[in-house]
Every structure is written in C-alpha cells, then in structure tokens.
Amino acid sequence: MLKRNMIKNFSWPLKTATREIEITRLYPEVMMELPAAERGIHELDATTCIGCASCARICPNSCIEMVHFKFGNPLKNKKMQFPQIDYGRCMFCGLCVDECPVECLTMGKKVTMAGWERKDIVKSPDFLATKRFSDKEVKDLEAEAKRIAAEKAAAKKAAAKDGAAKEGAAKKPTKEGASVAEKKKPEAKAKPEEGSAASETKKEESKAEPKEGGAS
C-alpha cells in the first residue's frame, strides 16, 4: 500500500511535465501580454496639461518635479511647467493619475526603463509626452501668444488713456465719484479685449489657409 501510494505521488510530476505552461520565461524576446489597466511608465498629453502640479503634490515618494518643457501650450501660461518623473523612486501607485483634473496623465503599457546611470531613469516631459504640439504648431502658438500680449498691452494703454481722460474729467467730484470711475474701468478694458481676441482668431485662420495652400 505504502509503495503504491508513493509511486502514484512520484508519477504526478511526470503527468504535469507534459502540460504546456505559460510563464514569463521568454521575457527579453517575447513580452508578456499586458492588460489594458497596466500601470507602467506614464504617458503625458502635453497639449491638455495645465501644469497644476496636483500630481507632484500627491506623490507619496515626491518623485515628480515640475520642470519647463518646450512643447507645451504657450497660450496658457508662459511659465507653465510639466511633470518630470524620477523612476528610481516611483512605485507606480497611480495616485498622480487619479488626481489629475484634466486626465492628461495616464499610465501606459511600457514597463522597461533600465539605464546605466541614475540620471537615465529620471524621465523628462520630453520622454513622457506622447501627445504634444509640433515645432510648427509651437511657433504659431508662440506668435499668437505674442500677438495676444501685444493686443493686451495696446488695450491696456488705451484703457489707461481713457482712464486718464476720465480721471482728469472726474477729478473734481468727491471720493465716491472716483470709486465709481474705477469700477467702470474693468468693463471698458474687457470689451476691447474680447473683440480683439475674436478678430485675432479670424485673422489667424485667414493667414493659415494661404500658407497651407502655398506649401501644397
């Protein structure tokens, strides 16, 4: 009895040896199939990122640093910064992805990140950004930003002139009157700005079309 049982048990591995087994042993040649929910290296959508640094604040290991990145949207903020991630410290918890208010940070299926030096695994937004503005788009946007700034400055000057004229006119009345004049100012400012922005976009479109036509 004892012998028969033992033979049964010893034969069991032979039975299992013939089975086909899925394991990760093929790794460098064949990557394992990863699920859609995989939390790998981050993917940054630089066109929608607003540079709020929510990800940097929630990170338990403080491995996210906000740095300057050329290919972002210059329309939003000149000093806008983008996340740079130190994968030497990152533990792929995914809290940064959950916190992102515009859902521009996601985690992809890329998981290999070995490097020869410590600085190799500090990935800049240039590496992380899967979606970004092209060089041309950035130039256009920068030009637009400049124009907007110029318009703003012009509007400000005009407003200041208007204000000065009004103030000059309204110097005589008491303090209450002055405050009324001050309140009026922002309204006066806002109107020309809106108008200029609308006209600008129109101009841009009209400009962009002939350019493309010329190229083709």
Place this chain on the structure above:
Amino acid sequence: MINASEVLSSIQSAFPGAVLDSRVESDRRLWATIDSEKILDVCKHLSTKLNFDHYSGAAGVDWIARNEMEVVEIMASHGAHQVVAMLKVKTPRENPSVRSLTGLYWNANWYEREIWEMFGINFEGHPEQYPLLLSDELMGAWPWRKDYKGYPDLTTGERAIQITTPEGYMELHVPPTPAEVEAGTVVKERPKYPSFREREEKEIKSDAEMIMHLGPQHAMVPGPFLLDILVEGERVKKAFLDLGYIHKGIEKIMENRSWLQGITYTDRMCYVASLSNNECYCGAVEKILGLEVPLRAQYIRVILEELSRIQSHLIGTGEFLTLVAGVGYAPWQYMIMDREKIISLIESVTGARLTHTFVRFGGVRNDLPEGFAEQCRKVLPFMKSRTEEFIELFAQDPIYSLRMENIGSIAPDTAKRMGCSGRVLRAAGVAYDMRKEDPILVYPDLDFKVVTGTRGDSADRIDVTLREILESIHIIEQCLDKIPSGPIKTEAKIPKKVPAGEAYYRVEDPRGEMGMYVISDGGDKPYRVKVRGPFYATFQTLTPLLEGVYIADAVAIAGSMDGCPSEADR
C-alpha cells in the same frame, strides 16, 4: 449573544466609578475609558464573566496637546459574542506607567513590549521588558512620541561626529553645546538593557547545550528574522526570536502622510496580502467619514480579496513544501505556475501584480474589465481541480504524513490563550473567521463555511489552507453571479481633511485577523494608525511551540505558519 451596551452596563454595575467615559458605537464596538487603577479588575471580570477570552492587541497613543498618553486594550471573544471592547487607560506624560495585563493574557507580552519601546510607557509587572523591534541605540529615544525629532536628533544632526567605541564599532555621537551644558539639558547616558545575545546565553546551563542560529537569512522565508534554538542533542530546549531586521516604522510614516497617500504604505506591509491591508485601512477611514460603499464596489473588493487570498495561500504552501521537502524548487514551481493565472486575473483589474493600491475611500480604483467574468470562470474550475489534486496528494503520501502529523500541534484552548489567528487557530478546531465574526462588505450575503482542522498540527494547517482555497473559489463564483451594475465610487465628495474621530476595523487577512485602529484629529493626516497584524500575533506563539521538538521539525513548524516577517516588522 450579548451586545456592547450590555457589556458596558455589566462593567458599570460590577465596578461603579471605574468607567470614566464611554461610547457605544454599534452592537459590536464599545469604547470606554477605564480608571487606570481598576483596569486589571475590569479585564479579569471581562475574561471570566463575559467570555472576553481573546486579547487582540494594544495600541499606544501620545496625546501631546492634552499632556497625557493612552494605552488602548483591544478585547474580543472567540465566537461567544461579537463585541470588541476598546478599553482606554490614561497616564500622564511624565513617567507614564500602566498596569501590565501579561498575568491575565499570555499574549499581551509582545504588544506591551512594543508600546514600551516606542512610547516609553512603563508596564508594571511585565516579566521581560526588553527591546523587541528597535536596535539598542534607539532605546530611550521613544521614537513614536509626537515630539520625537529623528535619530540622531535632527535638530543637532549637523553636530553629530563619528566616534569609535571600545568594542571597535563606529557610532554617531552628538557633543552637547555649551548652552545645553549650562542649562543642564544634556542627554544623559541612554539606559542599557541586556542584549539578545546576553539573554540567550544566560539560559545555557551545561556543556551539553549549545545555541544554533536559524536565520536571519533563509532562502525560502520572505523576510529576515532570527530564530535561535538552544539544543541538547537532537532536541530543542528553548527557542528565542529576534525581530526588527526590517522594521520600517510604517505606523509612524503614515502619521506624516496624507490620508490618501497612506494607502500605498499599507501595500508594503505584506505584499502578498496587500488588498486585504488596503481594505482594512480604507474601511477604517470610511467608518470615520461615514461613507457608504456602492454595492458593485463591494463585490469587486470581495472578488479581488478572495483572489488575493488564493494566491497568498498558494505561495505560502509552496514555501512550506520547499522548507520541508528540501528537494529543490519542484513543489514551489507547481504552486507558482497556478498562482500566475490568479495574479494575471488580479493584474487585469488593478494594473499591478503585487502592490495594488487599488481600494479607495468609498469605492475602488478601476472597474472590472470586459470579459473578466469569463476569464474567471475559465481559471477557477482549473484551480479547483488542481487544489483537489493537491489535497489528495498530501492526504495519501505516507512519507509526508509520517513527517508532519502531530508535529507542532496546538490544543484549541492553548491556541485561544496564545492569541493566534488564521490558519493556526482554525487548524486547532476553533472556527474563528473575521468574515463571520465581524462581517464587512457583502460577506453576510454570501454562502461559505469556516474551514477547521482537528489536530492542530502542521499537516492540518496546510490542509486547512488548501481547503480554504476551495471556499474562496466558491465565494468568487457566487460574487460573479450576483454582481450588480452601477457606480464603483461613492458620489459623496471625499474631503482632504477627515473629521475628528476614531475607528477600529477588522478584516480576514490570508494570515488571520487583521485590524487597524485609526485616529483622526480633524487634520489632513492621520493622528495615529495602529496596525494589529495577524502574523505578529502568530509569531509570538512560535517560541513555546518549538520547545521539545527535533531540530528538523523547527523549520517545518515555522514554515507551516505561513510567515511574513515583513508584516510583523511593519
């Protein structure tokens, strides 16, 4: 079956004036502040009259604003009723001292030692108040007090210089400043305690006895711990356990992280049971916040926790077999091959293989992907047939049964008294399972039974483990049938600052009873998180179990407990 308010009235009638402050949270939770003079009598009353035979742990809290310290004794019962009594004892911050409960409950020993070395609360009548987790040079610094500044003291860290001790070790020394010398606030010599070595060498009585080291490193044990056995010939006379090789101070780290960040640290306490740890922490915070978890999220949590239990049991059994058989990695490989399928299932939902960070306050992170149920229904029958095969193999193998039966067996009463939980307790025949005792999520709606053994020996522990896998598969199958559609996160907004309050939450970890005691003071960080880990309790029972066994069995007994020193050293 009595409830919390009846327990409270019983204490009040037996000891008038002993209860200073009380709160009945629900039928199962009682919070009471007990007069420090009468805590021993109250505990004796609870244990003899009201069936509070399970001392679940103790937590120290440093209330620096109130200038007092608190020791919270957590008491429960092994199945007689479901009340958990949280008894608080207050003590002033200068020379804090509390009566020790080691005379009543054997397993209070380690919990009180931990509180003593972390907070400096003295326990009157404690038999062996020696360092357990901390290294000798940290003793006397009381690191978990709120005014601890780091080692070496961060305020004076720049002045620290390296000196050579008479024994030849390098040490950091902080010379006092003249101002400190004048004011008389120089840190005196830190108290010296007999070291682990000195304590164990004291036990050697004759030349025939010697000490053998098992550990701290072992190829098959996932974390380091030192097990020294005093042997005479082939027999173990006494065993000594030294912890703290990978002490991380997670409870203190979590006090310095925001509520949400804390979830990531619970993962790292024990990586094979990280979903249960997530659940325990999030459940406690949800209790303070008063959040309702949507039904679908509850089902997802149950499914994943049971899957996680299966993979944890498989890896535990594999480790045990490799420890016992010593035939290389063959048995380990069979378990790992099957575990791979379960891990892939979990990964397809959570996106990570081990440290999931999946459970959120009031919900879960991701919904189940498409085709998850089908994939599950493909894998689970395979797992079931495999596990049945394993059970059969273990049962019929004569060598295995000769080797393992009646090795390290525990009687039910002893197991209860020792305060162990999980497979060790259930193998002894005590049906004590948090999923039945303190039901959470949708466990009350599900049909499953608590697996118990009869002999309480190593073979029984493995048998219970394998049969629990079958129960888990049964639970998951029910969940897949019942799971409703709906939201996976609560619609209520989760505030950054959690309102002041406290909660104690228990879950059934793969290794046993896991409890977290979370206190909020209304800030954006927890005021205190106490983790009552399952293996910390089971570990304590290891040394008395080893007395009188053969050397070769010591490894088998330690392995059958499914150890995770990382969680004991949290």
